[in-house]
Amino acid sequence: MSFDAIVVGAGIAGPPLAAALAREGNSVLLVERDWSEPDRIVGELLQPGGVVALDKLGFKQALEGIDSIPVLGYCVIYNNHQVPIPYPIPHQGRSFHHGRFIQQLRRISKSQQGVQTLQATVKSLSINNDVVTGIITSDSQSFTAPLTFIADGCFSNLRKSALKKLNPPRTCSWFVGLILHDCQLPMHHHGNVILGDDHACILLYQIGENDVRILMDVRGDRPSTSKLPAHIHSHILPYLPKSVQQPLLNALADPDQRLRIMPNTYMRPSAQRSHTRRGTVLMGDAHNQRHPLTGGGMTCALTDVHTLSTELRGVDLRNWEDVHRCLRNWDSQRRSTAGTVNTLSMALYDLFSGDNENLKVLRQGCFEYFLQGGECVNGPVGLLSAVTPQPLLLFYHFFAVAFKSIVVLYKQSTHNLLFTTYRALHVLLTACYTLLPTMVMELVPLERILNRGVFIAIVALFALIIAIYTQYR
Template sequence: MTTTPIEEFELIIVGAGIVGCAAAKAFGTDGRRVLLLERDLTEPDRIVGELLQPGGINSLKSLGLEDCVEGIDGIPCYGYGVIHKGQTVEIPYPVNYETEKQASGKSFHHGRFIQNLRKAATCTENVTVRELTVNTLIREDDGDKVIGVSAQSKTNEYFKFYAPLTIVCDGLFSKFRKEFTTKTPDVRSNFVGFVLKDLELPLPNHGHVILANPSPVLMYQISTHDTRVLVDVPGKLPSVSTGELRAYMENIVAPELPESIRPKFMEALETEKLRSMPNGFLPPSANQSTGMIVVGDAMNMRHPLTGGGMTVAFNDVVLLREFLSPQNVPSFTDSELVIKQMNSFHWKRKNYCTAINVLAMALYRLFAANHDADLEVLQRGCFSYFQLGGDCVDGPVGLLSGLIQRPIVLVYHFFAVAFHAIYIEAKSNGWSGAHHSFIMLFTVLYTACVTILPYLWTETKY
């Protein structure tokens, strides 16, 4: 075993993904001496993290990282198309009435975007990037305070690095989450992803949500020739090795797709590897750890149905840079001040993360009705509500895109959907009896409450 000399920094960041790279750039630019550690700096190949909402684009610009979405064959995104039983409704991103320009996002291959972020971090003054696996957090002998990390190279060299503050952002499968919180991700389903070649989607430059049974299918173009498909599979994932998963795609999913998409879908099943990622919900935790901060998916997750993860991540870095700026925290050695600022950070971030988190989970429950009669009533009502256009789409897509940061707007629209669902169901049934209408009113409202309120409570009580 070879051990190298001890090195000291002002800030250590564990994980050079979305959050880690952006944080390294932000704090390095602020003059902090930053060490960014990543176990593998080769281009990652993932099936999620491929659509950045307009709110995320805005945060990227404020961090000076807007060039990272360029030169990677990315595709501009101007909104969503929701497909239900052969009908398509367009949900465009809102227009900025000051500039008269429509908001836009960007979709791309995740790995290409990450490599651009890593280049930006590497080129930032005061930032050192190293390819090392962090094994443990180093704590003071007489307490729980984190004072550094121990790491290992691929050639089994061992390193110790010290800093008054360590930011852990090691993602969905975080190694260090358990040292920060007792909460664990609540996994309800898995995304199965692969690429369709040269597919013409019904609405070009839009993300697509297909309201299939038993749960939704997402599609969006990520490069000139590649379209990502993500199939949500609720419950236990069928086996890949026995062919059960492929059979599920052919027999359960394919018949639910529009006829214009089905041939390419079936073709891809013959040539593409099916890969999966768990979809979980992890409510945020306030940072109470001395010398350590946990951010990103290691701290807070939501279902990726609405593509809000990266938007929350970049917003977090913007806010983190503000609360931990040299003006607000002259030295990270002042642990009490850091914890105080992180408590303020925890509550301030709820302005944007609550709406995105709750919307993702509530919409997933709605769109994955899985033959639940009451949820199907809400699902039909939601689709019909979108068809009304105007504020009925501007509000929801403003929340989804990260452009509207007011959770109360989410509550308003969700219950507006519930009342609209009651109206269209009663109308289609010929308004058959006051007693029946009252029962339906109670049932649908109860279903709406149990769909959204538990997530609102979980998000706001901590």
Template sequence: MDDTVERNRLRREQAHEADVVVVGAGIFGCAISYALANQGRSVILLERWMHQPDRIVGELLQPGGVAALKKLGLGHCLEDIDAIPCKGYTVLYHGVPTKISYPTIDDDGQVIHQWHGSGREGKRPVGRAFHHGRFIMQLRRACMAHHNITVVETEVTNTIRSEVSDEVLGVETRTTNKETGEKTRDCFFGQLNIIADGYASKFRKGVLDATPVVRSKFYALELIDCPLPEPFHALVVIGNAFPVLLYQIGSRETRALIDVPADIPEASPAAGGVRGYINNCVLPAVPEPIRSAMVTALADGKIPRSMPNSWLPPSKQSTDGLILLGDAMNMRHPLTGGGMTVAFNDAVMLSDLLHPSQVPSLSDSQAVRSAMDTLYWKRKRLTGIVNVLAQALYALFAANDTQLRALQRGCFGYFERGMTDAPAGLLGAILQRPVVLAYHFFSVAFLAIWMNACEVVGSVWGIWKAPLALIDMFLILWKACVVFVPVMWREACR
């Protein structure tokens, strides 16, 4: 066995050949490299820049993602990076807080209250939040220490295709000589090539027909010594501004992500741009001491760093020798913090489907295609929920019309009534039952209709406004269907 490991190492380093070539040493790239290497596969992991990245998203890992990370054998990567436990969320709705902790679970890890209510006592799973770059470097160190993985710092520029078919045989790269700065052409060949080059993937167009849709950006602040209303709970602020998400990423640091849709008048140059929007709309919506911490973070006078909030539904793939996964293939609004959880879950399932007992040779294109077809449908049990929740909750929390605002009130009223375990379980990727998601979403819709009717009929004109309540009922239900059904249909049936 040791001779085989050594031969494979020399083959990777000298001939640049391996069972698998992975492009991108980010979340998914590191995870799938490590998982396949643990199965005895020879892996080359390519990364353009091996320095610690500095990103403003990918900092919150849901409990379901923590569980997947442990299945991959990478649970230790959460240690020694000042990672902070995350036990759930606090929703601050126009100044009124409601705590939504992750649900109570039984000894098998199943959510106890899936259809109604919440458990007051019992075991609850925990997520983790951290500086993205520190976590990435832990994943990379784990890969570099693995005897079946060779990590190379090089920029991938193109794929190498067979002259007699459209099969991808490997990738072309440019490697920079660190002493001279000169770039030289290089090539790496894998029986299977996995592209995981992130949200701005340069290879997406050659594999998928879909393109990301961006309707807003997250502008980020790092707040120092800013206590949140509920310790170890992320905070979502819903007021007269678009959603603001806060969560602690270190002993002293708290990340604030401010959603700013494209082309809104409040962030126009005449209104002072993004900083004007934050000063005029966001700061009045957040409580002290968060407001003071934000003012301090804004004192440098610069526009905060931003990331696009992208929506890219998953697509089937049929390119022999090549797989595109991670954010390159599927993205959702990061409001619910589901991206890394999806990536680790995908890595677990793909590595199982490609296990040597199932696919002895990764050069067997038909077997790999079959595994990818299975992955496409199997992953929907989790990713369908994460994707639908991200898009639907953002639509509700960023409500910009009468019906959406009614649904927003209904959502908060639902939480106030103690209906939190199942929604939190779905959000935390612990509860993987799409039918439960549909049940609770439309329960919120009907509660919104009831609350709206009570408000209308209970007004000065009383019963005379009953026809208006009836009209509102149909409009609110229709809006709920418009928000939920198209995304759910796309996730579940296509």
């Protein structure tokens, strides 16, 4: 059976992509392995930039009727001190049960004329002379299309055959999740981020009127479920606000709940114009992944769908030259939002969870930077929320944080000036190492760079000049 386009995966990216393609008069097959409501512990907080993208795609009604909660910003708690980080007015995010949101996206997509749905496991891609011509399901059904979109998530089993050059995901840590009931958050309608020098980061946010999600970060190998309760009692519980401790103990004792574990992975994007086989496009987490600390995954996916569907508007999907040109434009345009969100997520995770002394200095400097208010809050939260996803703004604020950290280091140091200066240089180098490699991979097509080391050195020097100017102007 033949279609104009096949979309594999009905998660975040698949349904709105299928609907957008169908609105242009294309016949679209949307394939999903399991159409029942999914149950996951991430993909529950949509940033304001994602809400905007959802609205542009005509899917904003997916947020209604699912007990979703308005999110007004973040509350960062560091060593028992807290600072509010509100979103830019009038922007809001939304948090919800992931599965309910997915079902709404699917329902809207199914109602779009031109979208045909299929429940099946895609076994492989049909490849003829290095060109993808469709899919083959596990029950040996074949479907053909000039363009196959792969949006089957972070555990994609089609990514390897779609790419000429594979960039395997890297697991950074693990999130352990539970749902808390009757829980009083430090700040309601906010994402609450609990940081400290003696524990990994902890996230708390509402996903329903009486449901609070707690995500506890665990580094190293996949944590053993049998050992997790003891770990939570000794390494998580003592650092939680008093109002959260008893609800967590209740959740641990609840026989209807189980500790959920999700890998936090990073995978840089593949250049769609050169690394993917002709006839296929990777979307969502099958294409690009980031640490979920900042909740940017859904925003990146929905923004990618909107940008790509806009590029493909009026294009004959059977004309590969025109499609290839659109992919090239999309690959460049998407880097502003996706690259900024991804770089920020990885940099903040290293900053918030790193246990070496230089990262602790940067962590304290980051909190002190937020305490200054004004643009020291508005700029970073504009990046985090994807309302102002500007790479140069990210660069500016990150190194402003680095130099704020160095100023704090000099003020608090009990060592002589020479040793403190030595420490300060190491803090600056740590900041460069934390931000720049990911920034280069996300925002600059690596195949165009002959010598990454030289490039990073030039950018680091530029950062030094900007940061010095910022502190002493």
